[in-house]
Amino acid sequence: MSDDRTIALAGVTLALGNAAFAFDCTLPGGAITAVTGSSGSGKSTLLNLVAGFETPDRGQVLIGGTDVTHLHPSERPVSLVFQDNNLFAHLDLASNIGLGINPALKLSAADRVAVSTALERVGLAGFERRLPGTLSGGERQRAAFARALVRRKAVLLLDEPFAALDPDLRAAMSALLVELHRETGNTVMIVTHDPQEVRRSADHVLFLDHGRIAVDLPAETFLSGTGVAEADAFMR
Template structure:
């Protein structure tokens, strides 16, 4: 039975690799910003790929907004995912890259083009439609990727280290923008990060992974108070 107000449910999910098995079991409520943290190789990206449909579980059940996602292709799921490298096409201008979020075949109407302009305005890139990605800064490219996710209007947004390539000033600006857009969209955001500052600035709750297991699923306050796990202590910089 689906839990009320659940955006994502992972029920005894297993992914088996040659030398290890990852196991995920949790329920994520709708409407919040969830930081997903843990050391490299702990299973964070695999978790996202399972939710988005880019990878299949070997065992267990994944439910997205109450629906069993087993037979849903990535394009059929109510999920947008922004990758660390933006996944922008260098030879296509900014407006066209954003338009791919509406229709991969780029059969765009006048109303669609207005949506693209509005999304670029919302992320602070008004007038950038004709620019090519290689002419943009790292922060600007991330904003294009975010605009592309916005035009899709999916209720779940997965961000895989969205600020990794940004300097501290750009990180602060992107965190502010993401918080503002979340307040407007009222969507559910999961964000992989290796930086406690991102967690403290944006998250309502935290999923912490270690060696392919979810070892903590806490509110932000509870997570920041934890002193009972060495991996979490290392992440938070606790003595």
């Protein structure tokens, strides 16, 4: 595993209204870490701290050993995929994905080839001129993956990316995530409330409870039973 892709939160604390969060953990570089737990446990808050959408009151967020605590999200080596996929309805897929290369859409011929290649890689070859509104939910998530691919960042953050999809499509998208991860070798952090998603894709698991990390284990160990009642009940 590569140190330049490791994510670490060192003594991080954050208060949001009446909610208090405290995180101290390391996500192994080049692995898929599932962040799971019950609703309100702090999963998305943890992701937002890594992405830069939240700034801790104390502590440090490090990516590859570099302190990124106060860097703007655009300055961090991360790509993001959300449940709503963040595609612009008025732009065709080629333009939506091209935004991952250049926000002003000033694309070279090589960039346009990269966009078409990414679409082909996620099973959307020939969809360049399609608008997001003409696509199924699974196709829109595939397009979001394609945009993440062209950005070529060391870290991929996913916040409940498959929650709105039916079970069969969730399984297919999980398989695609694992396949793309094998090819890129990036560090993946996926926030999920779905135990099956943890089983399908995770190399490492963080289980959150009341704004704290209750379990931090390799997936194989986690799935064998943690001895933490809340975590074991969640996975049943």
